[in-house]
Amino acid sequence: MSWPFRPMPESRKAFTLIEVTIALGVGMFVVITAYAAIRSASQTIRAADRLALENRLLRAGFIYAMDELDYWSMYDDPDAPAGSEGRRLRGVTTDTLPATFEGVASTPYFPKRSYGLPFTPLKDLPPANEFADGTAGFTGLASGGDGNFAAADRGWTLRPGAPLLLSASGVTDLAVGGAVFTADRDRGLDPHRPYQANDPATWYRGSVMETTLGRRDLGRYGLFSNLKKTPLLGHGEDARDPGWRKADIATNGNSGYPGFAKYTGPFGRQTAAESRTFTRYENRTLYLFESLGNYACLDYLPANTMVGLHGLIFPWPAASFGSRQDVATNSGFIDAWADPTDATITLVSVDEAVDWRLSGMTTWDWVWERGGSRRLGANRGGRGKPLASSVTQVNGNTAIAVVPGGSYSGAYNVGYEVHDAMDNGDTGVPTGAQLSARSLAISQRCSYAGPLTQIYDATKTISRIMQVVPLMPLRPSTWPDLRLGVTRTAVDSRFLNSCWIRWLDQSTGQEVEIELTALGTTLRGARQQRHQDGGWATFYGVTYDNTTGVLWDNPKSGSMTGYSTAQNNDPTLDYPTVPAAVGAKRSGP
Amino acid sequence: MNRRGAILILTIGVCAMIAALALGFIARTRIDALEMSQVMRQAQARVMLSAACAYVLESGRIGWDDPSDNGTPDSIQEAFGWVDVRSGLVGPRDRAGGALYSDTKVLKRRVTDAAATLPNWPAIGGVCLAPMMVYERPPFAIDRNITPNPIVNIPAQTDFGLPLLKNEEPRAQFSPDLSAAATVAQRWTDWKTGSRVIPGDANSPLRLRTSGDQQAWFRLKRDSPATFVATVGCGGTLGYRDWDEVEVRGATARFANDQAFFEQLLDDEIRMWYRLEWSPAIRSTGPNYGGAHNGIGTNLGMQRWATTINQAGTIAFIQRLRSPPVEW
Numbered sequence: 016m017s018w019p020f021r022p023m024p025e026s027r028k029a030f031t032l033i034e035v036t037i038a039l040g041v042g043m044f045v046v047i048t049a050y051a052a053i054r055s056a057s058q059t060i061r062a063a064d065r066l067a068l069e070n071r072l073l074r075a076g077f078i079y080a081m082d083e084l085d086y087w088s089m090y091d092d093p094d095a096p097a098g099s100e101g102r103r104l105r106g107v108t109t110d111t112l113p114a115t116f117e118g119v120a121s122t123p124y125f126p127k128r129s130y131g132l133p134f135t136p137l138k139d140l141p142p143a144n145e146f147a148d149g150t151a152g153f154t155g156l157a158s159g160g161d162g163n164f165a166a167a168d169r170g171w172t173l174r175p176g177a178p179l180l181l182s183a184s185g186v187t188d189l190a191v192g193g194a195v196f197t198a199d200r201d202r203g204l205d206p207h208r209p210y211q212a213n214d215p216a217t218w219y220r221g222s223v224m225e226t227t228l229g230r231r232d233l234g235r236y237g238l239f240s241n242l243k244k245t246p247l248l249g250h251g252e253d254a255r256d257p258g259w260r261k262a263d264i265a266t267n268g269n270s271g272y273p274g275f276a277k278y279t280g281p282f283g284r285q286t287a288a289e290s291r292t293f294t295r296y297e298n299r300t301l302y303l304f305e306s307l308g309n310y311a312c313l314d315y316l317p318a319n320t321m322v323g324l325h326g327l328i329f330p331w332p333a334a335s336f337g338s339r340q341d342v343a344t345n346s347g348f349i350d351a352w353a354d355p356t357d358a359t360i361t362l363v364s365v366d367e368a369v370d371w372r373l374s375g376m377t378t379w380d381w382v383w384e385r386g387g388s389r390r391l392g393a394n395r396g397g398r399g400k401p402l403a404s405s406v407t408q409v410n411g412n413t414a415i416a417v418v419p420g421g422s423y424s425g426a427y428n429v430g431y432e433v434h435d436a437m438d439n440g441d442t443g444v445p446t447g448a449q450l451s452a453r454s455l456a457i458s459q460r461c462s463y464a465g466p467l468t469q470i471y472d473a474t475k476t477i478s479r480i481m482q483v484v485p486l487m488p489l490r491p492s493t494w495p496d497l498r499l500g501v502t503r504t505a506v507d508s509r510f511l512n513s514c515w516i517r518w519l520d521q522s523t524g525q526e527v528e529i530e531l532t533a534l535g536t537t538l539r540g541a542r543q544q545r546h547q548d549g550g551w552a553t554f555y556g557v558t559y560d561n562t563t564g565v566l567w568d569n570p571k572s573g574s575m576t577g578y579s580t581a582q583n584n585d586p587t588l589d590y591p592t593v594p595a596a597v598g599a600k601r602s603g604p
Numbered sequence: 605m606n607r608r609g610a611i612l613i614l615t616i617g618v619c620a621m622i623a624a625l626a627l628g629f630i631a632r633t634r635i636d637a638l639e640m641s642q643v644m645r646q647a648q649a650r651v652m653l654s655a656a657c658a659y660v661l662e663s664g665r666i667g668w669d670d671p672s673d674n675g676t677p678d679s680i681q682e683a684f685g686w687v688d689v690r691s692g693l694v695g696p697r698d699r700a701g702g703a704l705y706s707d708t709k710v711l712k713r714r715v716t717d718a719a720a721t722l723p724n725w726p727a728i729g730g731v732c733l734a735p736m737m738v739y740e741r742p743p744f745a746i747d748r749n750i751t752p753n754p755i756v757n758i759p760a761q762t763d764f765g766l767p768l769l770k771n772e773e774p775r776a777q778f779s780p781d782l783s784a785a786a787t788v789a790q791r792w793t794d795w796k797t798g799s800r801v802i803p804g805d806a807n808s809p810l811r812l813r814t815s816g817d818q819q820a821w822f823r824l825k826r827d828s829p830a831t832f833v834a835t836v837g838c839g840g841t842l843g844y845r846d847w848d849e850v851e852v853r854g855a856t857a858r859f860a861n862d863q864a865f866f867e868q869l870l871d872d873e874i875r876m877w878y879r880l881e882w883s884p885a886i887r888s889t890g891p892n893y894g895g896a897h898n899g900i901g902t903n904l905g906m907q908r909w910a911t912t913i914n915q916a917g918t919i920a921f922i923q924r925l926r927s928p929p930v931e932w
Contacts, residue, residue, distance in 0.1 A: 045611060049618035056625045067632050074643045081646060085876075085924035210920065212689035212884040317885030318918040534654050540879075540923030551926060 069518060072487075072497045073529065076516035079486055079499055084512050084535030086544065089482045089501055090419055091134040093545045102549075103420055104134040108456040130456040131306045133417050133538060136547040136588045137204065140306050204303060204589060210317040219321040220293060221369065237367035238285075240293045242301065242326025246366035249280015284366075297324045308459030309415045313505045314538040327368035416504040417538070418458035419482035480504060481515070495520050503538075510537070542588040552585035645838035645874040652822040652836035653878060653922070655736065660686075660824065660832055660882050661916040663726070668696055668704045685884045685917060686726075686830050694829045696726060705730070714848045728826050729931075735821040735842040740811040741799035745777035779803070825932050830882045833925075833932045839873025841866065845932070877928045883920040 030038065083089055095101025108130045131140050210217055220239035231237075237246055285292075300322060304312040316322075483500040490496070500515035512535055517528045536544070546552040664686045673679045683696030683704055691697075696704045704726070711722040725732040752771040756763050776795045781803070786794070794804075802808035821843035825833045837843065844850045847863045859866045 042611060045615065049614065052622055053618060053625075056622050060625050060629055063629055063632060067636055070636055071639065074639055077643055078646065081650065086926075210883050210885055211687055211692050212685070213687075213692040314921075317883055317920070319885040533650055534657070535650075535922065536878075536924045537919075537921045539921040543921070543923050544926070554925070554929065 065522075069495055069520070069527075072495055072518055073516060076486060076497055076499055076518070076529075077531075080501070080514035080516060080531070081533065081535070083499065083501055084514070084533055087536065087538075087541040089421070089484055089499075090417060090503075091541070091545070093549060093551050097549055100421060102134070104132040104417075104455065105136065105139070106455065107131050107135055107139050131308070132455055132459055133307055133311050134542065134545070134588060135307065136590075137306065138547050138586075138590065204299065204306075204315065217296065217317065218293075219296065219323075221321060221323045221325060231367065235367065237325035237369075238292055240296055240325055241366060242294065242297045242324065243366055244292055244294055245284045245286065245290050246292060246326065247281050247284045248367055249282040250365065280367075297326055300324060308456075310417045310459065310503070310505060311538055313415055314510070323369045325367060325369055327365045415506075416480035416502065418455065418480055419501075420455045420458065421482055477502060483515075493522065539589070545588050547586045547588050547590055552587045554585065642874065648820040648838040649836045649874050649876055652736065652820050652838070653834065653876075655734070656822040656824060656832075656834040656836060656878075657880060657919050657922070659732075659734065659822075660834075660880065661919070664696060664882060664884075665916050668698070686826075686882045687884065689884045694728065712852050715851045725824075726826060728828060730826055732824045732826075733821070733843045734823060735819065737819065738813040739798065740813050741777055741779070742810060743796050743798040745795075745798060747775040747777045749775065823932075827879075827931065830920075832880055832882070833929060834878045834880055835875060835928075835932050836878065837873055837875040839875075840869035841873055846870075875928075877925040877932060879923045879925055879929075881920040882917055884917045886916070886918060 091104050092101035131137075220236060222233050222236040235248060237248070300312070300316060300320065301324060303315050307315070481500045481502045483498055486497045486499055487494065495518040497516075497518045500517065502511075502513045504511050504513075511532060513530060513532050515528055515530050517526060519526045544551060665683050668681045668683050670679075670681055678699065681698045681704060683698065684690055686695050687693070688695040688697050688701075691701070693701075694703075698704055705723075707723050707727050707729075709720040709722060710724050712720050713722065723730045752773045752775060753767070753769050755765060755767055758764060776791070778791060779794050779799065782791065782794050797804060797806050799811040800806070800808040801811050819840050819842065820836075820838045821841075822834060822836045823843040823845075825835075827833055835843070835845075842855075842858065844853070844855060844866075847866055850856055850859060850866060859869070
């Protein structure tokens with residue numbers, strides 16, 4: 016051993032290359048696995064977050080949809096400023112009344128030619144129509160009733176709050192004479208008078224087998240019930256009324272002419288004292304239609320209403336009294352029907368005929384061929400022979416909708432489509448602009464699509480009547496775009512509230528849609544939710560009392576001007592300007 | 605030898621991260637479930653609005669039979685509407701015009717009140733509670749099997765592909781314990797009795813389905829002859845307005861005599877208030893007499909027109925109330 020002695024170095028702690036290789040491999044495997052695990056977990060969480068977000072949005076959309084079904088805020092926002100788009104469906108379109116009507120100065124009598132929208136407060140519309148002879152309706156005395164609303168008249172009228180419900184004579188009230196006429200005094204809409212089956216004022220008295228253009232071979236039913244208390248029988252007395260001509264009848268049958276045949280009158284009219292003609296039925300129905308439009312008409316009227324109304328007053332172009340082709344060319348009553356502001360249109364009256372506009376006029380060929388009639392009950396009774404229809408039938412195969420007319424509804428296109436069909440359009444309105452009140456008024460008085468047998472028609476219809484609102488206009492750019500679409504239609508005699516909840520995934524471009532229908536507040540209920548001066552109506556909680564007649568929604572004290580305490584609550588859209596005036600026309604206490 | 609736990613630490617860290625993510629995921633799922641529960645309650649409560657409307661429509665006419673006088677002449681009491689369609693008087697009234705309700709005040713608002721101030725349903729001011737629990741098997745239940753006659757899809761069988769109606773449809777839902785050899789009388793008794801707490805005892809309460817915690821209900825208060833406040837809800841209170849009402853109606857045992865428990869149920873519940881009006885008008889068949897059933901010229905389209913939706917009236921309006929009225 017040599018000096019200096021060097022011991023053998025201790026074996027150092029180290030890895031062999033193989034060990035390092037294996038260790039690195041295992042380590043890498045662990046790290047990669049861990050990374051993959053984290054990555055997978057984070058992706059899962061991200062996906063879950065995304066799905067959770069979409070689910071949350073879906074839930075929000077659902078809740079929003081339910082609220083909308085209950086409050087109609089997308090159609091009318093009571094909290095929006097007056098005149099703003101939020102309250103766009105409260106307008107009134109008014110035309111100037113003709114200076115004369117039936118040879119005498121015009122009176123505030125049908126047609127009032129002021130057309131409201133579904134949320135127009137009744138106070139903004141002219142008062143309900145009066146009788147043509149200027150009277151305030153049957154006073155009871157003239158018609159044989161006592162008119163004092165005493166016990167003998169009770170039982171005919173019943174409404175929430177009426178303290179006189181329990182008649183002294185009990186169920187034998189049906190035998191009381193004269194009360195029939197007392198009950199006929201109501202005009203327009205009395206928000207406190209519910210429909211009653213026992214109320215003669217709600218009974219239909221027309222002939223359901225007679226066509227609107229019939230010759231009254233089955234009887235002169237226009238005498239039983241009419242817009243006027245003293246209707247003129249037979250052909251109208253207005254010389255402008257073309258009526259039917261024998262030559263036309265020989266050629267074309269009796270289709271296509273709005274009046275009676277020229278050789279069927281006029282036969283004169285009864286005196287007021289002779290008259291036993293009921294008038295409430297016609298006036299109420301027509302008042303609702305004129306005031307609020309088609310949908311409201313269906314919503315408010317009882318389900319068994321017949322809409323064959325005696326008292327035809329049809330618009331007529333002043334310069335055209337020729338053949339039916341002239342009528343078509345000049346868009347005679349068609350335009351007047353669609354365009355209440357057309358000042359060139361004058362009016363011709365045939366009291367005994369049935370107003371076809373509600374009951375099912377099938378119109379002329381040219382309208383038919385151009386996409387189907389847009390009138391209520393268009394397909395009723397066969398072409399040229401419209402019968403008096405029930406509200407069920409007029410809605411049998413057409414969609415009656417509330418046209419939203421808002422910026423988010425595609426309303427411009429909606430309105431334009433409607434107007435195209437009606438040959439009446441806001442052609443000068445730029446794309447994206449709001450519909451005018453006039454256009455909205457027209458839209459609310461159309462029915463849409465007819466039989467939904469073609470997908471094109473169905474799609475077009477839905478696009479017309481759907482209100483779409485982006486629920487998150489200020490959302491983060493990566494969030495899905497959530498929208499709620501709502502349609503409110505009466506289809507096949509059923510009210511249908513449809514909601515579409517849609518969202519567009521910004522990352523995938525996928526669009527998802529959920530459609531649902533549900534029961535909610537009706538249009539009348541929505542109008543009752545709203546204060547006639549804006550905002551929401553406030554109700555109080557006093558229960559009905561059989562003794563005092565206190566209403567459920569009355570305040571406990573105080574009295575609103577014009578109302579008795581028993582009628583006191585916040586005035587809703589259904590309340591008139593002068594409640595006392597309406598109260599005076601009421602048939603009950 | 606020193607040991608270093610780098611890998612272990614790394615692994616634990618990763619596991620911790622994954623666990624944290626999983627915990628977050630579970631928490632999110634839990635929150636989603638809770639939120640979804642509220643949506644389901646909202647949906648079920650809304651279904652109750654339909655139920656309330658249907659009840660108003662039907663009970664204007666039927667459901668007033670007094671079983672105590674069954675067997676005597678003219679003993680089946682039916683009504684003629686909430687406002688009698690014959691006279692306009694407040695209904696429901698029987699054939700002779702007699703009221704099927706009493707205005708007598710029989711219910712207090714609180715047990716401590718000196719006098720009763722509320723009449724029984726269906727008088728004006730009366731309240732009807734309708735908890736819509738699901739029965740396990742109600743009387744006269746129909747078998748939910750919607751395909752009792754499936755078409756055989758085995759080619760080897762002789763009736764392969766043939767739509768044979770070998771079994772009656774619909775079929776009664778019997779107790780699963782009913783013997784296949786039961787007589788007709790035994791089967792009838794089983795069918796009309798349903799599933800009872802004491803099996804076979806018709807006087808025993810019907811057995812309720814225990815699955816699910818979504819208890820929907822509605823209650824109606826008649827506030828005028830033809831208008832009602834419909835309160836719809838989903839939760840565990842069974843529609844009782846408050847603890848006072850629970851006490852007045854003697855239902856404290858339903859909530860373990862525990863007001864705090866009731867209040868907890870109340871907090872978790874969804875309630876909505878509506879006002880609705882009944883109308884005696886039914887959908888008109890219109891003038892298609894020639895197209896009515898069995899009439900000349902009948903076709904499918906006219907049959908549709910000639911079919912009324914119901915014979916018990918319609919709902920004139922529904923109005924959601926933004927806040928609960930004082931009386932409901």
